[in-house]
Amino acid sequence: MTENVLNEIMALMQRYNPDGKPLDAGTELGADLNIDSVAAMDLIMEIEDKFDIDIPMNQVAELRTIGDLVALAEGQLPKG
Amino acid sequence: MDIFDKYAGIEQRHRALLSIGGDPFAVRVDRIISATEAMIGGRRTILVGTNNYLGLTFDPACIEAGREVLATDGTGTTGSRVANGTYGRHTDLEAAFARFFDRQKAIVFTTGYQANLATICGLAGPDDVILADADSHASIWDGCKLSPAETVVFRHNDPDHLDKRLTRLADKGQCKLVVVEGLYSMLGDTAPIKEFVEVKKKHGAFLLVDEAHSFGVFGDKGRGVAEAQGVEADVDFVVGTFSKSLGGSGGFAVSDHPKFDLLRLASRPYMFTASPSPATMATVSEALRQIEARPELRTRIWANAEQLHTGLRDLGFTLLAPLSPVIAIRMPDEATAVMAWNRLIEAGVYVNLALPGGTPGGVCLLRCSVSAAHEPAQIATVLGCFAELASELDRLKGQNAA
Numbered sequence: 001m002t003e004n005v006l007n008e009i010m011a012l013m014q015r016y017n018p019d020g021k022p023l024d025a026g027t028e029l030g031a032d033l034n035i036d037s038v039a040a041m042d043l044i045m046e047i048e049d050k051f052d053i054d055i056p057m058n059q060v061a062e063l064r065t066i067g068d069l070v071a072l073a074e075g076q077l078p079k080g
Numbered sequence: 081m082d083i084f085d086k087y088a089g090i091e092q093r094h095r096a097l098l099s100i101g102g103d104p105f106a107v108r109v110d111r112i113i114s115a116t117e118a119m120i121g122g123r124r125t126i127l128v129g130t131n132n133y134l135g136l137t138f139d140p141a142c143i144e145a146g147r148e149v150l151a152t153d154g155t156g157t158t159g160s161r162v163a164n165g166t167y168g169r170h171t172d173l174e175a176a177f178a179r180f181f182d183r184q185k186a187i188v189f190t191t192g193y194q195a196n197l198a199t200i201c202g203l204a205g206p207d208d209v210i211l212a213d214a215d216s217h218a219s220i221w222d223g224c225k226l227s228p229a230e231t232v233v234f235r236h237n238d239p240d241h242l243d244k245r246l247t248r249l250a251d252k253g254q255c256k257l258v259v260v261e262g263l264y265s266m267l268g269d270t271a272p273i274k275e276f277v278e279v280k281k282k283h284g285a286f287l288l289v290d291e292a293h294s295f296g297v298f299g300d301k302g303r304g305v306a307e308a309q310g311v312e313a314d315v316d317f318v319v320g321t322f323s324k325s326l327g328g329s330g331g332f333a334v335s336d337h338p339k340f341d342l343l344r345l346a347s348r349p350y351m352f353t354a355s356p357s358p359a360t361m362a363t364v365s366e367a368l369r370q371i372e373a374r375p376e377l378r379t380r381i382w383a384n385a386e387q388l389h390t391g392l393r394d395l396g397f398t399l400l401a402p403l404s405p406v407i408a409i410r411m412p413d414e415a416t417a418v419m420a421w422n423r424l425i426e427a428g429v430y431v432n433l434a435l436p437g438g439t440p441g442g443v444c445l446l447r448c449s450v451s452a453a454h455e456p457a458q459i460a461t462v463l464g465c466f467a468e469l470a471s472e473l474d475r476l477k478g479q480n481a482a
Contacts, residue, residue, distance in 0.1 A: 036437050041214055041233055045241075054248055056230035057212075057221075 005051075005077070006070050012046050013066060025067030047073050100415065101422030104433040114138050115327075115453040120430060126458050128388075128448045129432040131265075133297050133405055134377045135453025136327035136367045145366040146359040153358035161344075161355045169361035176368050177332050181303055181318060185340035188332050190356050192292055192321025193219040194349040195331025197226055199288065199319050200259065202347030204229035208255045211245055211285070213237065213271070215264055215440045220290065226348070229257070236264075236440060239275035246283040256285035262294035262305030266439050266447065268406030270294070270305050277314040288317040296325025297405055302371050302378060322360065326367040330356040381405050381452040384459055388450055391463040395470045400445065407448040408434075416476070417444035420469055427465040 006025065013023055016033055029035040035043065040063065044055050047069065053076040063069060097104070102121070111119040115135035116127050136142055149169070157164055170188060177186035189195040200223030204210045208229040212220055215236040224231040232249070235241040246256060258280050260271045273289060280287045291304030299307025304320070306312045317335045322328035333343075344350055356364075371377065385405045393399055398410040411417035414435055421433040424446070432447040439445060450459075 036442075038437065038440060039442060045214065045233060045235060049244075052248065054230075054232050054245065056232060057224060058230060 002074065005074055008050060009047060009066065009070050009073065012043070012050060016043060023066060025065065025070065027066045028064055029066070029069070030064070043069075051077060053077060097414075097418050100418045102425060104418065104421050104425075107425070107430065116451055116455075116458060118430070120425065123426075123428050125425070125428045125430050126454075126462055127430050128450070128454075128462055129430050130451070131293065131324045131449045132327065132451045132453070133293075133325045133381055133449065134327070134367075134371065135451045136325070136370060136377075138453075139327070139367065139370060141370065142327060142363045142366045146363040149362035150359040155359075156357045157355045159354055160351060162351050164355070166355070167358060167361070169358055169365075170355060173361045173365050173368075174332075176365055177334055180301075180368055180372065181312075181334045183318075183334040184336045184338065186332060186334045187340070187343060187350065188330060188356060188361075189350060190330055190353050192323050192331035193222075194353060195319050195321060195333055196220050196290060197223045198343065198347040198349035199317060199333045200224060200257070201227035201349065202343040203227075203286070203288070203317065204255075204257050208257060209249055209252065210257050210259060211242060212259045213261065215261075215266070216259065217261065217265060217290065217292070220259055220261075224259075229254075237269065237271055239272060239279045242276065243279045243282070246279065246285060250283065256283065257288060258285050259288045259290070262289055262291040262298065263404060263406060264401075265293045265406060266434055266445070267400045267408045268404045268447075269401040270298075270404065272309075273306050273315070274309045274311050277311045281314065286316045287314065288319060289315050290319045292319070292321045292331075293324060293406060295320040296371050297378060297381060300375075302375075322356075322364045322367075325371065326364050328360050328364040328367065330360055330364065377452045381450060384452065384454045384456070385450045387456060387459045388448060388462065391459070392448075392466060395463070395467055397466070397470065400443070405450045407450065409446045409448070411444040411446060414444050416473070417446065420446055420473065423469050423472065424465055427468070429462050429465045 010023055016035055044060060048055055051073055055072055055076055059072060109118045109120055115132050115138050118125050118127055173188055174186040189198055196219035204227040206228040210224050210229050210231045212224060212231055212233055213236055214233050232245055234245050260276055263270050289306050294304040296302045298305045301307060306315045317333060319333045322330035385403060389403050389407050400408040400410055411420055417433060424431055434445050434447050436442040
């Protein structure tokens with residue numbers, strides 16, 4: 001997991017964390033941050049625009065934690 | 081571990097909702113009286129949340145057509161068209177839809193939900209990409225899930241964002257299917273289809289418009305929002321439902337694509353389900369004729385929508401979209417929304433309660449849908465109940481502030 005992607009995503013996460021909970025890669029999107037499927041879609045779109053990538057919906061179903069989100073974004077970034 | 085354990089969260093939320101009053105998601109209609117009234121909980125109730133836009137469920141000609149065919153053709157088809165054959169009434173109705181939309185091809189489906197499922201998963205194959213509006217209906221998402229294609233989401237009603245996404249996908253060799261709705265059912269806002277058309281043409285994508293809530297209501301002929309915006313010719317596929325303006329149960333899709341009928345051999349939600357019943361074919365054909373013959377139905381629904389929209393706005397409610405037959409009222413939070421819904425049902429007014437998970441942007445709302453069959457006096461009664469609700473909400477706000 002690269003620091004850069006993790007940090008960028010952490011920054012985006014703040015809007016979804018009104019209670020200011022401490023966040024790390026293990027933070028659960030649903031259980032800890034109460035992000036439902038509609039909010040998750042908004043978040044995915046923000047990540048896509050941030051990194052200029054496409055994250056197909058088909059890959060979002062398995063998403064549980066911030067770490068999963070980072071891995072998903074990294075998987076779509078150009079290699080190299 | 082129990083197999084239902086995974087629904088603990090849903091169960092808990094539902095229980096909290098029940099502690100406030102009746103169950104907004106399991107309303108028992110004891111007896112339906114007309115297109116606009118029912119007995120609910122022993123009370124005569126005005127229906128302002130049934131999507132019965134043109135009020136044709138009790139149209140005498142539609143009832144007579146259904147009654148006659150029920151007697152001559154029986155109660156059901158007992159199977160799919162692939163296995164049991166196609167009735168003449170299926171092809172006749174398909175021809176009627178093609179004529180109505182001035183299109184080459186039409187297919188009917190057993191439900192509106194399946195119409196989206198079948199069309200989307202039939203059109204988009206493993207190497208294709210579906211681009212769906214973020215506020216799409218569940219049937220669109222489920223169609224995307226059933227399709228082996230990748231699904232990419234763009235911001236609601238944002239042609240520039242779609243353009244950006246299509247640009248990013250440009251070097252991929254797949255067919256791109258853009259999916260939008262004419263009228264969005266929760267907030268009642270319409271899509272800028274004209275702008276979407278420009279984008280899809282630029283990128284050589286296909287455009288599907290779901291006119292489920294706009295069919296019969298928008299456009300001079302009632303064909304929907306694409307007609308109203310004058311861009312029907314650039315819409316490749318139109319999907320719709322029987323269960324709103326047409327007062328039946330089923331769905332349809334129309335297109336000018338010469339190979340559209342291949343969906344009948346490739347799309348599982350078309351192939352593996354019983355075909356619509358003969359009586360449904362009969363009532364829907366008649367309803368289609370009524371829509372063509374009685375443009376005054378559209379005049380009435382828009383007048384009724386304006387009466388309710390203006391009245392609610394004057395009462396100080398926050399409405400979430402410009403004038404349309406779907407009127408969504410913002411509520412401050414879930415508990416207030418549930419309380420308000422209960423006040424209205426106790427006063428004899430049925431509206432829809434919509435909560436986050438089913439609404440965009442996490443809003444809680446009361447949703448009204450207006451019918452051409454509403455009498456102005458009924459809408460005035462509804463507004464009277466909303467006026468009482470407004471004063472109660474003001475009182476509560478005062479208490480909380482104090």
